[in-house]
Amino acid sequence: MKLHTLLCLGCLLVALAPPARADVTIRLDVKAVLNPATGARQSGVNDASFAICFAEMNAMLQSFQRGYRLQWNGNAVQNVGGLNQFNSGPSQYYSVDFVNATNGGVLKDQFEANAIANPATYGWDANAVNIYIVQFGGANWNVCSFPDEQIILVNGVRGYTNSSTVLHEIGHYFNLSHTFNGRQNLNANDSTCTNGCSCAQLIGGGSDGVADTILDHDCWDSQNDIAQGNYGLNYAGLNGTQAANVDNMWWNLMSYHNRQHVTDRFTPDQMDRWTDTANSDRTTVRTGRTRFVATTGNDLNAGSSTSRYRTLTRGIAFVNDPDDIVLLRSGSYNEPQTITKGLTLRATRGNATIGKP
């Protein structure tokens, strides 16, 4: 359910308020690193091809009904680096395989540090999520980013042709971990196995810090595998709740099931984690913020997803940007309201009733 302040429900009275845009906007800044040998972009990297990825990401975000919308700076891919920059500037990173190279992680950190220190040369925008399109040494990796870091590296046009992989990286930017985090590969005798997906035991991981995601493993490649790993049953034998949990992994943007099919969802708790990070740690790249309210909350709390306010009144009191959202958990909020500022009310986990006992 989604409410906007233009609605008047029960004794909720909405006065003349500045127009809200009804979305928290996240700015993206997209750069093509130029080939130092030719001074040119990789083939296929252009505004039109990225525009498709951008539109698909926004469609997915919109489907979560949490009011997040991406805004692409200039609606254009910017060029950075240039001819003969083999050892300096952005183009020194044009062909690094940030995943496979032994010093890939070091170079990734160096790239980010250099970009932040030299924003004009690197096109770094401190008020946006920075995406660099590079070549990854010709490897078949897609994109590379991890929580707690900022730079997102995309492997050419194939790195963003599947928009789910880019939204996965933006998920990392907002502190989401892989759904299979903590998974184990073991031999039959429970010793550690180094044989990848051929290991005798594939134990699902659940260390993603999100409550409503079940165990997952990057070697599981069917709904049956996920069902067996969690419930010891085939998918067809699951009850409705169990099947929904499996589906949330099978189509999860933070899984690796993008190898089997296009993934398209975050769970509600993943969106809460994203939101807390957007509110507290990634403040420069977004417009308004979300304030959490639940009938089980407390008005002395901080208003985060894990420390929710008790009253709608409290949530509204802290709104200071017309893009702000007050996100209500289901329940009754017996609070007559006169709203005199722009904001959006949302209820995404069941009905919230305002102004009735």
Ligand SMILES: [Zn+2]
């Ligand atoms: Zn990842």
